Amino acid sequence: MNAPHSRAIHFAYEILALGLLWLGFSGKIDPLHLSFGVISIAIVVAMTRTLVVALSDDHENAAVGRLHLGRALAYPYWLSWQIMVANFQVARMILSPKLPINPAILRFNSALPGALPKVVLGNSITLTPGTFTLDIDGDSFLVHAISPQTAQGVIDGSMQQKVAALFSDRLEEEPGVELSFSVSKPRWKAAPWTM
Amino acid sequence: MEGRTVDYVISALAFIIGIALLLPFYRVIKGPTVFDRMVGVSVIGTKTIILICLTGFAFGRIDMFIDIAIAYAMLNFLGSIVIAKYLETSPEGRT
Amino acid sequence: MTVLGLVLLFAGACFVLIGSIGVIRLPDFYTRAHAASKPDTLGLVLSMAGLAIIQGGDLSSIKLLLIVAFVAIANPAATHALGRSAVRSGLEPWTVGQGAKR
Numbered sequence: 473m474n475a476p477h478s479r480a481i482h483f484a485y486e487i488l489a490l491g492l493l494w495l496g497f498s499g500k501i502d503p504l505h506l507s508f509g510v511i512s513i514a515i516v517v518a519m520t521r522t523l524v525v526a527l528s529d530d531h532e533n534a535a536v537g538r539l540h541l542g543r544a545l546a547y548p549y550w551l552s553w554q555i556m557v558a559n560f561q562v563a564r565m566i567l568s569p570k571l572p573i574n575p576a577i578l579r580f581n582s583a584l585p586g587a588l589p590k591v592v593l594g595n596s597i598t599l600t601p602g603t604f605t606l607d608i609d610g611d612s613f614l615v616h617a618i619s620p621q622t623a624q625g626v627i628d629g630s631m632q633q634k635v636a637a638l639f640s641d642r643l644e645e646e647p648g649v650e651l652s653f654s655v656s657k658p659r660w661k662a663a664p665w666t667m
Numbered sequence: 668m669e670g671r672t673v674d675y676v677i678s679a680l681a682f683i684i685g686i687a688l689l690l691p692f693y694r695v696i697k698g699p700t701v702f703d704r705m706v707g708v709s710v711i712g713t714k715t716i717i718l719i720c721l722t723g724f725a726f727g728r729i730d731m732f733i734d735i736a737i738a739y740a741m742l743n744f745l746g747s748i749v750i751a752k753y754l755e756t757s758p759e760g761r762t
Numbered sequence: 763m764t765v766l767g768l769v770l771l772f773a774g775a776c777f778v779l780i781g782s783i784g785v786i787r788l789p790d791f792y793t794r795a796h797a798a799s800k801p802d803t804l805g806l807v808l809s810m811a812g813l814a815i816i817q818g819g820d821l822s823s824i825k826l827l828l829i830v831a832f833v834a835i836a837n838p839a840a841t842h843a844l845g846r847s848a849v850r851s852g853l854e855p856w857t858v859g860q861g862a863k864r
Contacts, residue, residue, distance in 0.1 A: 496828060497734070499821040559777060559804045566784040566797060575793055575855055598838035599803065604796050605838075606845040614849065616792045673816070676768050683775040684809075690782040694794070702791045702848045706798045709840055710785050713802045714778055716829065717809045724813060733825045740833055747840035755847035 482524050483517065490516055543638050550634070554600040561602060565619065577606070578615040582632055593635040600631070674725065681721045688714040705750055712743030763815060770812030777805030790856035791848055799841040806833050 494509040495501075517524075565573060582593065594605040597615055607614040694707035716736050723732025784797025810830045814823035 493828075496821075496824055497737075555800075555804060559801055562784070562796060562800050563777065563780045566780055566787060566801075571787065571789075573788070573793060575790075577855060594842060595835065595838045598799050598842055599834075602796065604792070604799060604845060605842050606792075606849045616795075616845065616855065618793055618796050673764060673768070677771075680768075680771050680775045684778055687775070687779040687782040691785050694785050700791055700848075700853060702844055702853060703794060705844055706791065706794050706841075707785060709837075709844075710781060710798045710802055713806050713833070713837065714782070716833070717774070717778065717806055720810065720813055720826070720829075724816070729813075729817065729822050730825075733822055733829070737825070737829055737832070740829055740836070744832075744836040744840050748843050751840070751843035751847040755850050 479525060482527060486517060486520070486524055487513060547634070547638060551596060551599070554596075558600045558602065562618070565602075572619065574619045576617055576620075578603075578617055580613055580615070580632075581611050582613055582636075589635055589638070592638070593632065596631060596635065677721055677725055681718060681725070684714055684717055684721070688718065701754060705747060705754075709743065709747045712739070712746075716740050716743070763818065767812040767814075767816035770808050770815065772812075774805045774807070774809030774812060777801045777808065781805060791853060792845065792855045795841050795845055799838055803834060803837045806830070806837075 490513045491509070494513065498505050498509065565571070582590070590608055594608055594613070597603050597605045597613075602618040604616045604618075605613065606616050688711055691707040691710045695704050695711070698704045698707060716739055719732055719736040719739060720729065723729040723736075726732070778801070781797050781801035784801065785794050788794045788797055807830050810826045814826040817823040817826065
């Protein structure tokens with residue numbers, strides 16, 4: 473990819489997003505407020521210059537260009553449904569007097585391309601049934617699960633495949649989830665849950 | 668629905684959220700590790716955002732209070748991130 | 763419309779309360795972080811949506827939706843940052859065998 477060209481596009485996106493944000497926040501379109509907006513956008517673009525250059529030079533981020541638009545539009549609906557389910561499960565767990573939890577640490581590798589898909593997967597895992605992303609180191613994810621019944625989406629890999637399908641046609645292979653009950657002394661076992 | 672009824676319901680909801688805001692202070696004071704305290708603080712911050720918006724609605728100045736809420740949300744997020752980064756690098760940051 | 767908004771606000775307040783109870787009741791940091799990320803985020807999203815509906819489509823409700831978008835991304839990220847620093851500093855998770863620890 474042609475680097476200066478890609479940088480210009482990234483800066484154009486940034487300016488567009490900041491401008492829309494300014495219009496949303498201020499809601500006034502007289503020359504005075506618009507000039508304030510232009511000045512603030514210029515300051516922010518100058519301050520984040522190095523970040524945008526680093527992002528546009530990072531070729532892994534080309535994944536954004538290959539985003540499947542249809543799936544990307546359908547994903548938030550699926551995710552909202554999952555979030556509702558997750559919240560009712562967690563709420564029932566918290567409110568039931570016996571506190572039926574059985575926490576464990578899951579670890580799996582994921583071949584997602586680039587940083588953005590990993591962020592999407594990490595945030596989705598945190599928001600959905602009983603799982604919460606602890607650490608992402610390269611391709612390896614560390615996930616805390618509050619109880620076995622609620623972590624099925626991560627253990628059988630349907631969540632990972634859902635996110636992978638957003639960014640490429642190739643489906644992700646089985647994630648090979650490993651299980652442990654400790655952070656520092658890993659005694660990894662193969663899923664499914666054994667306890 | 669009549670405006671007065673809406674005000675009463677909003678006040679009752681603000682009361683519920685106020686209770687929900689006071690409960691995590693137990694965790695902030697008691698919590699065995701510093702991470703427990705930080706979880707309590709971030710939970711309190713989320714509830715404060717809702718409470719600020721409800722206050723703005725009750726006073727009829729929601730346009731002004733929302734800007735405060737946005738600034739508060741960003742400060743809450745930045746505070747959590749900064750302290751998490753600090754704890755990650757500090758060797759004795761366990762209690 | 764106002765009734766729908768108030769119902770959403772009520773549901774949001776309930777989830778927020780459940781999140782608080784979870785932060786107090788659950789046994790260790792990692793499980794508490796579950797309570798801090800999920801019911802809390804949903805409660806805030808529902809409350810803001812309810813206020814936006816009561817407000818009825820003017821600039822304030824757009825700003826409320828901006829708060830929703832920001833918090834829905836920022837809250838899991840902040841929890842993840844805390845969890846990561848807990849893992850890297852070697853905090854051990856609670857397991858069923860260990861009995862109650864409040």
